[in-house]
Amino acid sequence: MSAVREKKRTSRLGRLGLLLAAAGIALGPLVALAQTQIYDAKTGKWVDYDKKKARQLYARNKQLPEAFQRQVVPFRTAEAPGTIIIDGNQHFLYLVQPGGKAIRYGIGVGREGFGWAGMVRVGRKAENPTWTPPPEMVARDPNAAKWAAGMPGGRPDNPLGPRAMYLFVGDSDTIYRIHGTIEPWTIGLDVSSGCIRLNNEDVIDLYDRVDVGAKVIVLMQGAALYKGV
Amino acid sequence: MDARGIAFGWLTLAAAGMVTGCQSAPAPQDMARTSLGTAPADLQLMCATAAAGPSGVDSSRILPTSSSQLDATNYRVDLDAAGNRFTCVIDSSGSVKSIGPATAGAAPAAPVEAG
Numbered sequence: 587m588s589a590v591r592e593k594k595r596t597s598r599l600g601r602l603g604l605l606l607a608a609a610g611i612a613l614g615p616l617v618a619l620a621q622t623q624i625y626d627a628k629t630g631k632w633v634d635y636d637k638k639k640a641r642q643l644y645a646r647n648k649q650l651p652e653a654f655q656r657q658v659v660p661f662r663t664a665e666a667p668g669t670i671i672i673d674g675n676q677h678f679l680y681l682v683q684p685g686g687k688a689i690r691y692g693i694g695v696g697r698e699g700f701g702w703a704g705m706v707r708v709g710r711k712a713e714n715p716t717w718t719p720p721p722e723m724v725a726r727d728p729n730a731a732k733w734a735a736g737m738p739g740g741r742p743d744n745p746l747g748p749r750a751m752y753l754f755v756g757d758s759d760t761i762y763r764i765h766g767t768i769e770p771w772t773i774g775l776d777v778s779s780g781c782i783r784l785n786n787e788d789v790i791d792l793y794d795r796v797d798v799g800a801k802v803i804v805l806m807q808g809a810a811l812y813k814g815v
Numbered sequence: 816m817d818a819r820g821i822a823f824g825w826l827t828l829a830a831a832g833m834v835t836g837c838q839s840a841p842a843p844q845d846m847a848r849t850s851l852g853t854a855p856a857d858l859q860l861m862c863a864t865a866a867a868g869p870s871g872v873d874s875s876r877i878l879p880t881s882s883s884q885l886d887a888t889n890y891r892v893d894l895d896a897a898g899n900r901f902t903c904v905i906d907s908s909g910s911v912k913s914i915g916p917a918t919a920g921a922a923p924a925a926p927v928e929a930g
Contacts (some may be wrong), residue, residue, distance in 0.1 A: 625846040632848070653847030662857045662909050664864045664874070674855040675849060688857075690844065705878060706854065741868045774847065782918060807853055812895070 620675060621727055622774060624651045644771035647786025654678075654774045654790050655693025662690035668797060670708075670764075670783055674701060674806035677774045679764070679782065681795060689795070691788045692773040695806070696780040702762070703806040704813030708798055714739030715746045720761050723779060743768060748768040748788045749793040753802060762813075764802075765789060854890035854905070856880035862892040862903035865911045874893035877901075893917065 588712060623632040635651070643651060653695065654677065661680055665671065671680040671688070674695040680688040696702065717737040719730035737744050748764015752759060764782045765791040767773070773785055782804075804813070840846075853859075859879035867874040882892040884903065889912065893899040900917035 621850045623850075625841055627840055627846075630840065635847070650845065653845070655843070657844055659844045663860050667862060671856050673853075675851050675853045676847070676856070703878060703880065705875065756896040763842065771908050776905070803878075805856055805859055805879055807851060812878065 598748070600651060600783055606789075620776075622677065624653055624774070627652075637772070637775060640771045640773075640775055650770070650773050650785065653690060656689065656691050656791065658678075658683070658687055659690045660686060662686055663688075665801070665803070667731070668800050669793075669799055670796065670802040672802065672804045673807075674703070674809070675802060679784065681738070681792060689791075691784050691792060694767065694775050694783040696773040696775045696778050697776045698776065700780045701776070701806045701809040702811035702813060703804050703809040704755070704782055704811070705780055706753040706755050706760055706766075706798045706802045706804065706814050708751045709757075710752045711793060711796070711798055712739070713748050713793075714748060715744075715750035715763075715765065717744050717746045728734075747783075747789055749786075751793065751796060758764045764792070765766055852884040854879075854884070854892055858882075858890055858891050858905050858907070858909060861909055862905050862911065863894055864905060864915065865905075865914055866894050866896055866901045869914055869916075870894075870899060870901055872896040872899070879893075 622635040625631075626634045649655070659680075661671075661682060663666045663669075663671070663682055665682050665756075667682050667684045670681045671682065671685050672678075672693065672695075673680070677693050677695060679691045681695045682688050682692070716739050717733065719727070721731060724734045725729045725731075739746070745765075745768055746763065749764045750765040753762045753764065754760060762780050762782070764784065766786040767783040769777075771801065773782065777783075785791075824866060838915060842877055859882055861878055863877040864874045864908060865870070866877050869873040871876065875897045877894050880893050880895050885891050888906045888908075890905055890907070892903045901914060902917045903914040
């Protein structure tokens with residue numbers, strides 16, 4: 587994006603902010619709106635990160651932006667090592683480590699209307715999982731409908747990728763999973779039907795570190811659906 | 816977050832941008848941000864832990880539901896403690912400044928609408 591176009595876009599966003607502020611005074615609370623930005627080290631500027639930009643960058647760099655790459659970060663918490671904390675708004679999954687640290691992974695989360703929050707646990711794990719779309723997805727998505735009986739694991743077009751961790755409340759499957767993806771550029775975006783997706787190298791890394799029974803805390807501002815609370 | 820909160824988020828980001836404009840690039844772990852301006856996840860959970868005492872609810876049943884940046888160093892975190900709303904203010908060093916039941920005059924908690 588040229589500097590002129592970026593300036594125009596920034597100006598438009600500024601006007602949008604003012605309009606939203608004015609509307610907010612009149613209309614009261616609104617559903618949370620969020621725009622993710624990433625730092626472009628080449629230009630030294632913050633740039634909007636949406637589907638188009640994400641796809642462009644991934645095609646060019648063959649990897650995720652640095653912020654969404656796996657890394658060890660400081661993390662102050664009373665939660666036990668092995669606990670998973672998902673920050674859906676910032677698109678990060680933290681795996682708590684000893685010593686005030688966590689391994690942070692970039693994630694893709696539920697698109698508008700599909701976000702959720704809560705306290706769940708890893709109920710089971712699977713390698714090369716079968717993808718069985720839920721009835722709601724079968725009803726709205728013709729591509730999902732043809733796999734209503736289940737897409738075998740290991741296929742290159744299986745949207746769960748090579749690993750899945752199934753999230754439960756008590757002994758009940760929530761239908762949400764932490765899994766891999768066939769669209770690695772979607773990490774950092776709100777794209778899923780409520781599942782948490784990682785790139786395939788990361789989901790394999792996480793899978794090997796996480797035990798069945800691990801506590802999972804999902805933070806998602808503006809989400810209506812609370813699980814396990 | 817209401818529209819004023821969103822506008823504040825953008826203003827905060829813009830101010831941060833001006834500050835960082837004359838400094839070196841952010842660390843790799845800080846190279847993403849959102850206009851929501853939510854509190855870091857570890858601070859949100861520290862508030863949930865701190866709310867266990869005043870709420871009388873085990874911290875494993877207290878979920879942060881929304882958060883926002885109040886100023887350069889402080890965040891507000893709204894909590895659901897087994898159905899009761901609590902509000903916590905915490906600074907970026909992890910020091911809890913205040914915590915108590917959400918009051919009627921306080922800013923609204925997260926809108927109850929799918930995300």
